Amino acid sequence: MGDGWTDNRQRTLINFLVYCPEGISFVKSVDASDIVKDATNLFQLFDEVIEWVSPLNVVHVVTDNATNYVAAGRLISQKHKHINWSPCAAHCLNLIFKDIGKIDHVAKLVRRASKVTIFVYNHVALLSWLRKREGWTEILRPGATRFATTFITLKSLHDHKHDLQALVTSKFFVDSRYSKDYKSQVAVSIILDNRFWNDCLIVVNLMSPLMRLLRIVDCDERPSMGYVYEGMYRVRLGIKKLFNYNERLYKPYTEIIKQRWDQQLKKSIHSAAYWLNPCFQYDQENFCNKPNVIGGVMDVIDQKVLKGKIETMNEMRLFRDRLGSFGRDLAYSSREVLQPDEWWRLHGYSAPHLQKLAIQILSQTASSSGCERNWSVFERIHTKRRNRLEHQRLNDLVYVYYNLRLKNRFYNKKRIYDPIDYACIDETNFWVVDDDQAAELDVEELENLLYEEGSIPINEVEGSSSHIDDEDGGDMAREGLDVENFGFPNAHFQSPYSNFPNE
Known part of the structure; x- marks a missing residue:
């Protein structure tokens, strides 16, 4: 997998990682930074990297959705016929969040919500009053590049509904000068x-x-390729359930999702992973045919399959x-307990023959989010105090830290092959907020480890392209929701991607 990043010295860096x-x-x-950012150089x-790893060891390449990466992916598949390319599923979902956020009534709601957060955080006395409330937690505010953060903020804001209403109806607020201000x-x-x-x-x-679904495809711990196809279906199903299957209400949202899925994300490897996943193959309601x-x-x-294509198709x-070893009761009962590749x-x-292919496909990741998480490692090493680090030195430090963390995680953490909770994708009572704090880096310790055995990365080469200017890059009660009047969407919705070119 690969993705681009710009550091605080405005250098264009491209990270390459391997998933297994x-x-x-x-x-x-x-x-x-100093080369033409086109598909040829990216390829x-x-x-x-493919030659260094060995082409026979590479199953799948994941990049973001920038045009030059898409073109580079095609060149990779042309040279290495057995290697699949697909865009990052997490990035595609992030763009779906962006598209939905542009719908007029959703954008208006977000603007109104931002006025509330600005009101709270621009008045220290009011914020202090709220922080004294029992169980108070900070309201999350939208980040600059992750569109999902906007909707996480709406969830957090709704959780604070009673605290905020208590504030504006309190004697403290009514008697204060803030209550007279127009913006307040x-x-x-x-x-x-x-x-x-x-x-x-x-x-x-x-x-x-x-x-x-974003949480599933964004996970590094477990392969997610086998769940993307079903996940996209369940996302649309969940939205239809929310609007009681009223097409006039749900179509503006499901159409955006369908267009992104059909014309940007969906590839042959997603279909194959779905068909080979025993969870779905043995589900009575499936799309395997x-x-x-x-x-x-x-x-x-x-x-x-280079040899034995006919044998592979017969084994399908x-x-x-459910013949042969697939007919065992244990095989059927464990299909939702074990990871598909296991x-x-x-x-x-x-x-x-089919077993070898299935293990290859179902052990793949669906996103290149590992590259983005690696950017945070760069930022934490390349601080203002150390902003003159040369690129090779910075590269070596990140190489040691990132792979040392992988090694420690493998040896110190028990790996549990629990299945991904795909069955609840269409439920609408879930929200996730990551509260983990990044640990401090001991750069001196990393430097001491730089040249230990096995810690030197492959040599850096010239030539690259990167799309750095990315595309702007508790239980919730459903009863009593007035979904019929939400946004007043038109009965006939014209998708903004009706002319979207097929990949």
């Missing part, structure tokens, strides 16, 4: 508006299935009809 069942490993970083960089009066009117809180709760429930799913499986077999029948290792011995 043991976790993510940092390979190298390339300074692409050359990816190709060098606007914020007070929003806080006391039940329509505003109803709409906040609807948006929170609307975005909850997407947040759950749909032509596009079967076609995706055949495409992957044609790409990846054994898996589909399930194939244990129960796929009657179909050795």
